Amino acid sequence: MDKLEERLKNESGGKILDVATGKGGFVERLTGLFKDFDSILGIDPAANRIGEATAKLAKDNIQFAVMNGENLALENDSFDTVSISNSLHHLVRVEPVLSEMKRVLKPGGQIIVCEAFSDNQSEVQMSGVLMHHWWAEVDRTQGVSHNDTYTRQSLIDFIRPLELEGLEIFEIQETDRDPRDEELAKQLKQIYQEYTAKVEAQPQNAHLIQKGRDILARMDKIGFLWPTELCLLGRKPT
Ligand SMILES: C[S@@+](CC[C@H](N)C(=O)[O-])C[C@H]1O[C@@H](n2cnc3c(N)ncnc32)[C@H](O)[C@@H]1O
Helix, strand or coil: CCHHHHHHCCCECCEEEEECCCCCHHHHHHHHHCCECCEEEEEECCHHHHHHHHHHHCECCEEEEECCCCCCCCCCCCEEEEEEECCHHHCCCHHHHHHHHHHHEEEEEEEEEEEECCCCCCHHHHHHHHHHHHHHHHHHHCCCCCCCCCCHHHHHHHHHHHCCEEEEEEEECCCCCCCCCHHHHHHHHHHHHHHHHHHCCCHHHCHHHHHHHHHHHHHHHHCCCCCCEEEEEEECCC
16 A cells, blocks of 8 residues: 555545546546545546447446646636646646635645655656656657656745645655566557657657667666655645
8 A cells, every 4th residue: 555545545535536536547447536526527628538438448437528727617616636747847837727626625625636746756756757747758859748847846836836735745766666667668669669650750859769769779778767756745725
């Protein structure tokens, strides 16, 4: 059990909103984090991702909708829990999304932000940071909003202005993965092929192919672990 599970296992999630839900990875996690919950709504502007999440996870009390986090078509003060996971670095503008998350949260409701950060990582985790930054660089060549992951302090600086009560900040880190996990290495090589295909027809971005190859070589040499995530939890003042 990681620290987030430990922290939430005795709480009710109530009515939950997950922002930038993507294919629903964090919604799946949310269903097992709390003692119980009433409903989850996952939103994301990418219709194809919402389609995948719906096909995989939707049921009576778990729903998904195409919506931009900068402009939530949702009532003020209407959710008990509002979350965002590993998506701040995908946003064109972070502040308007966080401000909307706070607006739709009930007074006393809880915000959960979890995000991998780029500094204070081990050498093996730096393989994960560099790989992620390479994906982001390739995505940007395709016009997709994907920044490098933020530093630990930048994440705190994003959340402080929300003036949440009882702000808790803690880290979660994979503890049980083998840095030489062959299955993961195989998946990462597959993703490398997919990302390389995006830039192959663009001579101005050909240098990215070698850059990605160098990161794979680093992974083969020293191993790979995902970077540590920072979790920030706090409540909207009553
Ligand atoms: C890494 S993915 C989501 C990961 C997911 N939260 C999880 O933990 O499994 C990042 C998502 O941010 C979404 N996104 C980008 N800009 C957004 C915005 N303005 N509002 C809401 N979501 C946004 C993207 O469409 C993408 O699906």
